[in-house]
Amino acid sequence: MNPNITSLYEIANKPVRKIIGLMSGTSFDGLDIALCEFRASGLKTQVKVLHFSSETYPSDFKEDLKSIFAKRTVDFEKLTLLNAFIGNYYAELILNNLSEWGLSYEDIDLIASHGQTVFHAPKHQRAADDYPNATLQIGDGDHIATKTGIITISDFRQKHVAAGCEGAPLSVYGDYLLFSSADENRIMLNIGGISNFTFLPAKHSTEFFSSDVGPGNTLMDQFVQQHYPGKYFDEDARIASSGSVNSELLDSLFSNDFFKSDYPKTTGPELFSLAYLSKAISKIGLEKLSNEDIMATLAAFTAKSIVDAVRSSVASKGAYEIYMSGGGMHNPLLLHMIEEQLGKKLKFSSDLGIAPDAKEAVLFALLGNEAVSGGQTNFGAHPGVPSISMGKISFPK
Structure with missing residues (x-):
């Protein structure tokens, strides 16, 4: 068996998992980093926030994000470069925080990253065309995983869209x-x-x-x-x-x-x-x-x-x-x-029990927990909340 799969299997079967949740919203305030400790999954989930940090983005980075955000026409080279840059940048912020918290990458089981939304295009918001619902978040998970050495789960919204929904809101x-x-x-x-x-x-x-x-x-x-x-x-x-x-x-x-x-x-x-x-x-x-x-x-x-x-x-x-x-x-x-x-x-x-500034990052950490150890909850039969497992897995090696 591929040793990456072995590691993932072992993490999924742990009684306690340490997962870092990452959230960066459309206001470009910065990156929220929540280190959470999870027990169980589904409605039996128990979570404890061990550490939380909100890292403010420098003004030049905010301007870079604004230049490609929510625009029909952008500099495609910059969009491509920022996808890789953000992944590396997130990884640096994670490693810096782990050092401040007195922890090593080996102490962390998973990273769950929302990414940076750059365009949201539900079908109802567009003129009639043949394209489906769509949304795009950048900040490549492979870059985060490779640079931190931690298995990373990212791109959660794509599965929601693939299941016929609009990719949001996932906080539900x-x-x-x-x-x-x-x-x-x-x-x-x-x-x-x-x-x-x-x-x-x-x-x-x-x-x-x-x-x-x-x-x-x-x-x-x-x-x-x-x-x-x-x-x-x-x-x-x-x-x-x-x-x-x-x-x-x-x-x-x-x-x-x-x-x-x-x-x-x-x-x-x-x-x-x-x-x-x-x-x-x-x-x-x-x-x-x-x-x-x-x-x-x-x-x-x-x-x-x-x-x-x-x-x-x-x-x-x-x-x-x-x-x-x-x-x-x-x-x-x-x-x-x-x-x-x-x-x-x-x-x-x-x-x-969850600080409001940390809540969104914690919820994505929870989606990461569900991706590896959950997936058994029936969320009922109503629009916008399919009973699916979300997130793409990036291995560090």
């Missing part, structure tokens, strides 16, 4: 396995570049669902980067808090068919771009609206898209609690708007 799998409750309806809300949530009915019911609901931080971040050189986001919502919500612009932003389509659905910055904002502004002739008022309205856009989704799809199912994660939880204006409209105090995934 980890949300169900880790956070479903016997006696509480829960909404696991993640506000990253895009907002999405998983609804988890009580009693571990398989009647859960997960969906993107609209923009998270992406439009606000893009607007700040365009109009405030040197800034990547609206820290503490200072810009938005100094403006006022414009109701005409808010209505115009909601005029897209995405908000009329049924759940589950996915989207991305390919739709919610500065061109989308510009079209909404031009449609109502408000080109002289102040930057502050535009930012306040974009915050309201994100908040209302979340609130409308909760009200239309979840609120009729009884009492529920909302547990947040993602960069949007650091926006005080956004949180205030959501809480005020729902009349409910938001909670955080830390209330359930």
